[in-house]
Amino acid sequence: MFHSRHFTPVPLAEGIYALEATETGGAMSNAGIIDMGGFILVFDTFNTPQAGKDLSEAARQLFGEQPVKYVVNSHWHGDHVRGNQHFTGAVIVSTSRTREMMLKTQPAWLARMQPLLPQLAADLSAVSDKLAAETDTAVRTRLSGERQVLLEIQESIETLTITCPELTYESKLTIRGTKRSVELLSLGQAHTVCDSVLYSPADALIFGGDVIAAYNHPLFQDGDPHSWLGALDRLEALGARTVVPGHGPVSNASCIGAMRQYIHDLLNLIGTLQAAGTDADIAGIPVPDAYRDWKAAGVFTRNLEFLLQEQE
Ligand SMILES: [Zn+2]
Incomplete structure (x- = not known):
């Protein structure tokens, strides 16, 4: 394989x-x-x-x-x-x-990313220095993960056509x-x-x-739920x-049904908030239990913000 x-x-x-x-x-x-x-x-x-x-x-x-x-x-x-x-x-x-x-x-994304390469190189060398000095296994694992992410980004910007x-x-x-x-x-x-x-x-x-x-918060903001x-x-x-x-x-x-449920649940959440008529503290709303294990949890708040703006 x-x-x-x-x-x-x-x-x-x-x-x-x-x-x-x-x-x-x-x-x-x-x-x-x-x-x-x-x-x-x-x-x-x-x-x-x-x-x-x-x-x-x-x-x-x-x-x-x-x-x-x-x-x-x-x-x-x-x-x-x-x-x-x-x-x-x-x-x-x-x-x-x-x-x-x-x-x-x-092309606009690439033009925005290319000027970030010097900073990326500086971040990489900082993480590499920390890694070289670190002896704790758990911290070393985290640092080498961070280093790998930065390396992937650097390579992709340098080579993307x-x-x-x-x-x-x-x-x-x-x-x-x-x-x-x-x-x-x-x-x-x-x-x-x-x-x-x-x-x-x-x-x-x-x-x-x-x-x-599947088991990931889907992003609403570029589409229409x-x-x-x-x-x-x-x-x-x-x-x-x-x-x-x-x-x-x-x-x-x-997983098709799960997506449908997720969209309905978020629409209902926003509907309830609006019916309550108070200024919503979107950032304070916890991820519902059903989606607590889903990845990209930050997308949940962004989705609520998107739905709220859409109503305005
Ligand atoms: Zn996408």
Whole structure:
């Protein structure tokens, strides 16, 4: 099995792997590799070029010399598209709206990050000095974790070439191989202004991008939680047995229901606050018990703030 510090390959069906992001690598989100029969399709490319490079290598090792012909970007967020540059020769596909948003946001992000490199180098050398002087094992583990994160960021800024989709679609695109056909479906506005999912009918399997987060707080602020609920209904109606979320472990259809519940719960929370008519102290609202173990806990408060502003 291919080994990478960025992800763990999880076999899902004959010819289909999910790549689950590790805690400490440069992937940040999940991706997929599908043997279509005659060619390979990759779904999303992680947060950094170095993780994208390993993804490309994994495709080659898992499926031999079959070329990666298509790379799908589920949405424009950097943690799903920054490995694109390592798929030269493949056609990168997204909805036209996702491509527009990538062009609008990704070069600007890189231009903001590049001037931070000197500070990053200074932070790295400070952490390295501390690490060299530290003898306590627990502190050393924490410091080397911090150092690894900084190294991943440094490498990604230094090596990133913004690479955008060249093939775009609007509502549905079917890609046919000799082994299977898959459908790219635009669910419209959900986690962002336009989210794509990949559906393989023969495998009853969905790569959900960030329309689905499992045991992770999903970010509301770039999308619309109201139409997100409709997107989840459409997704559920496909009847998939395997659902690969954008974040969190590979799941089944239950994670679609969990997302719906999360959105409803937060909308209800805001509704109750507003009915009480007092100035809400959003930061003081604790994460509900049902979501206490979910990762990215800071996103919970941001989501409430977003919903409150939306009402104003
Ligand atoms: Zn996202």
